[in-house]
Amino acid sequence: MAVLRYRDALNQALREELTRDERVFLMGEDIGVFNGAYKVTAGLLEEFGEARVRDTPISENTIVGMGVGAAMTGTRPVVELMTINFSLLAMDQIVNHAAHIRYMFGGQVTVPLVVRMPQGAGHQLGPTHSHSLEALYLHVPGLLVAVPSTPADAKGLLKSAIRDDNPVIFIEHEYLYGQRGDVPDPDDGDHLVPFGKAAVRREGDDVTLVGISRMALTASRAAEVLAEEHDISAEVIDPRTLRPLDLDTILASVRKTNRCVIVEEGWPHGGVGANLAALIQEQAFDDLDAPVGRVTGADVPMPYSKPLEQIAFPHEPQVVAAALATLRDV
């Protein structure tokens, strides 16, 4: 076991998969000579060369489309988009092509493409550089969506994503890149985390907190506050992947606690929480003692000004308040 930063765990995953399978290659803006805007790809150009670590021009839609074509014809591309904000330029290739090609061509071909990108707010980057768009990608059948919150999960899920034959939207987080955590040693074997298996970060009996991406950490800290200041035992679940979703683990928890709060950084309308709340009340209505709560990003474009930005996405106090509200409604 080693303590690694999230970005370095991703770097390890890429290095291991590039070594293991010569069909794997990387494309993205400034991933090579610049060593990556967030240093996730540091050192990879030097080790693997220009053919397999390709700096691209600024052409998101076409870079992703080339990834689609390359994936259809026997390679395993990992495309880096500098942030999720710029993925909006590539929506046609992601939705109409990567996600749909297998189905619309009658299952003749697979698209084993990984599109990885960070998201999130908190650094005053303003409205066009602070999105959390996991709900958009969750919405689309044909895509897999990963939202790892720890270095170990980032590494294990990225390795699984690269080996998976489906197109994967791999969502990292700018805030999480510097976070440290235990990561299994490569000498102890291939560390793979399967898609569709949630992690229970903390066990509890009174309320279930489901945290998406960075919000898994926020939910965990809120659980500590609930325990210390309110004597409430919260169970914290990190889904790790949104598609496929480990709904069974979430439902088992809700059947135990009878209360649920979903915490996400994205906008409320049509967000991950909206979808998950619908699934929970469909599947476990009789087990609920309170409506499913959601704590989400504010329904506004993300403002630049520091104090405004800070109140536009969730922190522990809001999660604590939402958890308390589910208990008050009894």
Place this chain on the structure above:
Amino acid sequence: MATTPAARRSRSRSDDGPPPLPEPDAAREWLATMLLIRRFEERAGELYAKAKIGGFLHLAIGEEATIVGAARALRDSDYLISTYRSHGHAIARGTPPDKVMAELFGKEGGCSRGRGGSMHMFDLERRFMGGYGIVGGNLPIAAGFGLTADLLRTEDATLCMFGDGASNQGTFGETMNLAALWRLPVVFMVSNNQFGMGTALARHSAVTDLQRKGESFGVPGARCDGMDVADTHRTIVDALHRARDERQPVLVEAVTYRFRGHSMADPEEYRTREQVAEWRRRDPIALFSARLEETGVLDADGVAKLDAEAVARVDEAVAFADASPFPAPESLYDDVYALGDQVRGWYSVDERSPGVHRGEDERERDVDPRMQEEYDQHASGPHSGQEQRPADEAQDADAGPGGRTHDGERGG
């Protein structure tokens, strides 16, 4: 009647005489394939009017030389990728017309198992790589095929076909740049049929000399007469050589024309009957037949025989498509994902039952009776000949190889 500037430009070529013909057997095969595509497209138009084909239907009548000339320049291991107007491309690559017609009918026996329809044909085995409904969407994908050739160090070239309208899509410039920058073995062929749907070339493109539109991105151009299958063929052969052997992508403009509307839903208010009639005088099938007759490769009877064979082949395709079943309702969720045993969890919400949404592991195997009724209604309707589209959407048959020109084309 005045010829269009494009028609005049397309006819002139360098002074080295007419483009060479292939060997007689190949020449006959080219003509037979063009006839097959023509008769297939005509029949598809008729069947669309009878509501046996739904959605959008884009026919390539008039553009057969661009399809066959280009396809016959390719090796089997090369990739061909096209647009939503690509029944002929699949057929030219060798996809049985049966499977193309069955796809149009939405049947399980279709090349895309009925999931794709007219705009999304695909045949991996024959390296016909689709069939795309998004204008310009296929260009980056084509560059991706070139990237694979580069990475895996193969000799495979890619031919990417698209229309004049697509030369204005963002992906055009982005793809030209990347193909030139990374020296990808791709030929980009713009079938300039003078219109982006209903908008004439000069109204949609500031630069109408389309072969030049890649230059500023590093992709040199060439032009061919898209109504001349031999000229198209030799131009694409040259371009493929440059792409494959020199790793220099090339943009080829094939000047052509579609005799029917953009799609079956097109009243063609944007062009005159006279213009259409003028272009019909250069029907690629008539031109090539005439050349083969002049050079003794075939006589008029021989041409008529090939035509009859084409018609018979299309009849077979329709029979196959009629007999092929619709995809079973249980197959609705097939192939959304490639499911191995390395992943688990809820992939898709199955909402076909009226009750609670369930994941795919708990999917009801028996379809809800009310859904079954809905399915059955649509599975039986037009294929028992009961439905009919309004008569004014039907279009007239086109000229056959005997030179019968039909001036009664709908002009608006």
